[in-house]
Amino acid sequence: MRIAVIGAGVVGSLIARELCRYDVEVLLIEKNLDVGWGVTKANSAILHAGYDDPVGSVRSRFCSVGNSMYTELSRELDFEIKRTGSYVLAFNDEEIAVLHRLLKQGEKNNVPGLELHDRDTILSREPRVNPEVKMGLWAPTAGITEPWMVAIAAVENALENGLKLFLNEEVVDFERQNGRIVGIVTNKAKHRVDVVINAAGLFADEIAKRVGAEFVPLHPRKGEYILLDKKLGSTVRSIIFPAPTEKSKGILVLPTIDGGLLLGPTAEDLPSDRKHDLSTTSQGLEAVKGFVLKLVPGIDFSMAVKTFAGLRPESPQKDFFIRASDSVKNFVNVMAMRSPGLTAAPAIARYVVEEILQQQLGLKFSPKRDFNPLRKGIKKYAELSVEEWQRAVKESPAAGRMVCFCNEVTEVEIIEAIRRGARTLDGVKFRTRAMFGRCQGGFCMSRILKILERELGLDASKIVLKSPSSWIIDGKVRE
Amino acid sequence: MKTDVLVIGAGAAGMAAAIAAAKNGLKVIVAERDEITGGILNQCIHNGFGLHYFREELTGPEYAERFRERLSEYTDAIQVLTDCHVLKLNRDKKALLVSPKGVFELETKVVIYAAGARERPFGSLMIPGDRPSGIFTAGVAQRLMNIDNRKIGNRALIVGSGDIGMIMARRLTLEGTEVVGVVERLPYPGGLLRNVIQCLKDFNIPLYLSSTVVEVRGKERLEEVVVAKVDEQFRPIPGTEKIFKVDTLVLSVGLIPQVEMLDSLVSLDARTRGIACSSTGQSSCEWIFAAGNCTAIFDLVDYVTREGERAGEYASRYVIGERFTRGVPIVPGENVMLTFPNFYSDVDDLTLYVRCRKPMERAVLKVGSFERVFEDLIPSEMIVVKVPRQKLTGLGRIEVTLQEV
DSSP: OEEEEEOOSHHHHHHHHHHTTBSSEEEEEOSSSSTTOSTTTSSOOEEOOSOSSOTTSHHHHHHHHHHHHHHHHHHHHTOOEEOOOEEEEEOSHHHHHHHHHHHHHHHHTTOTTOEEEEHHHHHHHOTTSOTTOOEEEEETTOEEEOHHHHHHHHHHHHHHTTOEEEOSOOEEEEEEETTEEEEEEESSOEEEOSEEEEOOGGGHHHHHHHHTOOOOOOEEEEEEEEEEOGGGTTSOSSEEEEOOOSSOSOOEEEEOTTSOEEEEOOOEEOOTTOTTOOOBOHHHHHHHHHHHHHHSTTOOGGGEEEEEEEEEEEOTTOSOEEEEOSSSTTEEEEEOOOTTHHHHHHHHHHIIIIIIIIIISOOOOOBOTTOOOOOOOOOOGGGSOHHHHHHHHHHOGGGGOEEETTTTEEHHHHHHHHHTTOOSHHHHHHHHOTTOSTTTTTTTHHHHHHHHHHHHTOOGGGOBSSSTTOBOOOSBSOO | OEEEEEEEOOSHHHHHHHHHHHHTTOOEEEEOSSSSTTGGGGGOOSEEESTTTTSSOEEHHHHHHHHHHHHHTTTTTEEEEOSOEEEEEOTTSEEEEEETTEEEEEEEEEEEEOOOEEEOOGGGGOOOBOOOBOEEEHHHHHIIIIITOBOOOSEEEEEOOSHHHHHHHHHHHHTTOEEEEEEOSSSSOSSOHHHIIIIIGGGTOOEEOSEEEEEEEOSSBOOEEEEEEBOTTOOBOTTOOEEEEOSEEEEOOOEEEOOGGGTTTSOBOTTTOSBOOBTTSBOSSTTEEEOGGGTSOOSOHHHHHHHHHHHHHHHHHHHHTOOOOOOEEEEEOTTEEEEESSEEOTTSOEEEEEEESSOEEEEEEEETTEEEEEEEEOTTSOEEEEEOGGGSTTOSSEEEEEEEO
């Protein structure tokens, strides 16, 4: 049996890995040059505790379960998570009422450990928070991760277990016979398939439409962010939320996995024809700045190292849409993955494979006997003991050549990232954190370009930043 | 491993410091993270270096080469480790070094920190718009073109009219990239007048003063840059937008002293953002001396060399047993943006660097009981004066002022 997953975001990647546990042929088709580069790449990178989602919603069904699955998943796939905990802060009586409502909702959603904290407790744990705070909802299971790394790790592990990955390949059409899909047509090839899982992120509605299956319409909701230097990473220890509104969880202040401080996101609904609009705006960035100062006064914005925007797929229902199609018997939609899509993803992946495919559709899979659930991340030499590192350098001198000074990434790590599939500057960046630091590639970008050139056997003019036409240099200055 | 002096960084300051220490008979190890010594000089293939120090005009690589040769005259005393990154420096004077030859600990008596500066990245400007390829800092563009022989684009706009920005405008033009303009936020050029003439006027490159980039556009490679006029508070004025169709944006918007390795060991100066130093080059941690752009951003490499020599000299005397006082604070006063050094230790005359706050035709510099008149002052050109020791005696605080006359 051949099962194709469309979209290698965090949801598609985890579904593909889950499928690799069974004796089926798994195809993962992604239109970008790398995995995790759509919705997955730019969001708040939070493992939500699960108190925000309305009782009885599909979101609530998967959020806290997904959250709890991340501990084991991060151990198996060797990516980082940190259980920082989170606070929702209230500054007036109205917001205090919101906290009480969230506490009740969270308890119904089986979120463990929720507590209401008074001002003194909050300020003793988070001394930089606005001292006008009145009350906070503490959620100890909330945490942070690197979303793209979840997708990268899942795909690497799935590849070990037989996955066929097709990057830079866009689905353009489907071949049908007797109300079933038998083939996927991409801009490059035709793939014969028995089952199709639609995890195409923002574009999942268009895929479903093309198939002739049910769907919910998607529009992008833009979130703009500001990332600050590691010097400010310890400003807060946990994720600081404002009291949520109808529309969003608000603009947050949170630490990042690699020690920075992330501010954002805004929430701007865009029409459905602007699914490629990742631009930041002066209004958006100003909104982020103004808002976060109410939560944590005194943030020094001159320490910004990057601004960016991400898009999350929103639907009129404001809920996930995960179900087998009634009209196309071998097509499954996993769409409308707004927040908390990242958190819910592991639970959704298991649900799709075990319940939808096996129970509802009655597909018969046998477990793969030699499935290996473990993947090792790229070794970070700067985290080794001096003795271990010394041994590694004796074996390979490149393990002692520091390429990225800000985040202490060695040449061996860059080479390893390329061996694992990085083909672009961003591919190296998101796998190693080189160029992610305070100088943003000022010292290492040209060196990484050379390493890519050497390892791929390509001229630098053929190497791109992130997409086919995002060229970096245009040949030589002189022959 | 053990040494008397560990010099971190082998750019202009580090090389000069190492030589000064070797002249005093000390054993020196220089750790340089790049493959060769010389630091940023190696990518600055334009001329204009060394006018003060050598009294002749050299290119960056030539200037570096002179010091490389001098270093090699002290092979008994100085060991240069290239491709060698100092990972950590501890309070017990032990450093952890990593290089392709090994990872090892080094015990030293004194450190001369000469790590230079880094460029302010694009992201720190918080310019709205897309995040395409084709946006480079001037240093990256310079390295790609001058060392790696790579053409960075076909039509470029430069942001920042500091010396580096203007020199890159000329360089790009000479290498066949059309430069459509240089954008400057201030109402006057940010760099030396000679560069305005030699790099922009001579090549017919327009300079857009009181202007700023308000948006960058391009889903993949850069396609358009939107520039607007700014008011006195540098706020963009709506309706003044002008669109440049370019595939390349080169940013020359300032340097930031690299201090992170010493963050928890020494105090910094709030204005320079660099390591706060006494006139001996000594930091707040008595066995750490610092020199060059990691202390304050200097206009000329010649100054950086002098500061390196000074730090090397006093660090050597410290190793030999001499002790210095931290001295009295030197603080910027009227019309002064910043001063360096940050403290005056009463062992010698004071070489003082001053940057004014605004352009002035004529002003009196006052430091203690010292006064001198300067003409045609602009913030981008540092004033350098030697203030005799006797003019500074008995002061508890040295305020530096520039009074317009």
